[in-house]
Amino acid sequence: MSDPIIHARHLKRTYRVPVRRPGLTGAFRDLLTPEYRTVQAVQDVTFEIGRGESVAYLGPNGAGKSTTVKMLAGILKPSGGELRVMDFHPHQDRQQYVRNIGVVFGQRTTLWFDLAVIESLRLLQRVYGVPEAVFQERLELFDEVLDLSGLLATPARKLSLGQRVRADLAAALLHAPPVVFLDEPTIGLDASVKARIRAFLRQINRDLGTTLLLTTHDLGDVEAISDRVMVIDAGQLIFDGTTRAMREDLGRGDRVTVVAPPGSLAALNAATSELAVPWTDEGKGRYSALYDGRRVRTPDLVARTLAAVPAEDLELREASIEDVVRELYERGRHA
Ligand SMILES: Nc1ncnc2c1ncn2[C@@H]1O[C@H](COP(=O)(O)OP(=O)(O)OP(=O)(O)O)[C@@H](O)[C@H]1O
Numbered sequence: 001m002s003d004p005i006i007h008a009r010h011l012k013r014t015y016r017v018p019v020r021r022p023g024l025t026g027a028f029r030d031l032l033t034p035e036y037r038t039v040q041a042v043q044d045v046t047f048e049i050g051r052g053e054s055v056a057y058l059g060p061n062g063a064g065k066s067t068t069v070k071m072l073a074g075i076l077k078p079s080g081g082e083l084r085v086m087d088f089h090p091h092q093d094r095q096q097y098v099r100n101i102g103v104v105f106g107q108r109t110t111l112w113f114d115l116a117v118i119e120s121l122r123l124l125q126r127v128y129g130v131p132e133a134v135f136q137e138r139l140e141l142f143d144e145v146l147d148l149s150g151l152l153a154t155p156a157r158k159l160s161l162g163q164r165v166r167a168d169l170a171a172a173l174l175h176a177p178p179v180v181f182l183d184e185p186t187i188g189l190d191a192s193v194k195a196r197i198r199a200f201l202r203q204i205n206r207d208l209g210t211t212l213l214l215t216t217h218d219l220g221d222v223e224a225i226s227d228r229v230m231v232i233d234a235g236q237l238i239f240d241g242t243t244r245a246m247r248e249d250l251g252r253g254d255r256v257t258v259v260a261p262p263g264s265l266a267a268l269n270a271a272t273s274e275l276a277v278p279w280t281d282e283g284k285g286r287y288s289a290l291y292d293g294r295r296v297r298t299p300d301l302v303a304r305t306l307a308a309v310p311a312e313d314l315e316l317r318e319a320s321i322e323d324v325v326r327e328l329y330e331r332g333r334h335a
Pocket of ligand 1: 015016017039040041042059060061062063064065066067068
């Protein structure tokens with residue numbers, strides 16, 4: 001990796017949460033003698049991200065993604081470990097640091113609610129000291145890709161979700177920060193807005209060399225925006241590498257799908273048990289299995305499958321990122 005810009009070493013973050021005791025007496029006791037338990041949201045996470053990389057940070061619900069992003073953005077103080085982004089300690093150096101990064105939370109806005117979008121952008125222009133000519137140039141670029149011009153006069157509170165996220169992206173990138181953190185930037189957006197935002201993020205990554213780290217549950221984002229994937233589960237990194245390496249690491253880079261009468265699962269599993277290829281019932285008569293094409297001979301698998309069930313259709317393809325991530329989460333759960 002060339003020139004790391006983000007260093008996280010043994011990063012930890014715990015939350016202290018009140019324990020709720022049952023019933024009315026419990027409620028009184030909670031009030032008088034509160035008890036707390038510790039949630040380990042991020043347990044021990046180590047990674048480096050190079051300048052200009054575009055990294056997707058994935059994990060199931062509650063895995064610790066948002067907590068990591070909030071530490072990276074300087075909003076939360078790590079409970080342990082080290083964190084450095086460029087030459088800053090994000091939380092400690094927060095005031096200076098935030099001028100050098102962009103942050104987008106898909107679920108909440110950083111725009112002033114009652115101000116027209118352009119007024120928010122003008123305020124940010126002043127905060128960041130962006131010269132007028134540069135401001136105009138960037139507005140033009142944002143308008144080109146994010147189609148902003150129609151939104152500029154509208155107060156943030158009147159924007160639809162998709163419009164709001166587009167305006168938030170412009171606000172986060174106005175000062176051309178070298179590093180941008182995005183927490184579920186495409187959540188709840190329709191396909192066309194998603195496509196626009198993905199294209200925009202890809203463009204700033206490629207053309208401006210902006211380093212991106214984004215959390216998402218939408219694996220379409222990963223395919224479109226990121227070259228590298230880090231997967232966190234229960235507060236720990238369980239994978240860090242390219243999507244291709246992820247397929248290879250798992251050894252299940254191929255997928256077979258068959259359409260067969262309902263109730264075919266047992267017969268399929270029996271037919272391929274020697275190959276250790278377990279099937280999943282996807283409903284509506286579709287059954288699929290992930291397997292390692294280097295270990296299992298595909299013609300052998302196909303022959304066994306077709307002998308076991310009266311198949312209406314059979315499809316072979318490379319496993320999608322979605323397949324692989326689902327499998328990774330499962331593996332993490334059973335580890
Ligand atoms: N403010 C908080 N107070 C207490 N516990 C919290 C707080 N924020 C998060 N947690 C807990 O920390 C853990 C990690 O949460 P986090 O929001 O970082 O996960 P996530 O991977 O972003 O999840 P999701 O995909 O659902 O957004 C979870 O167990 C969550 O309940």
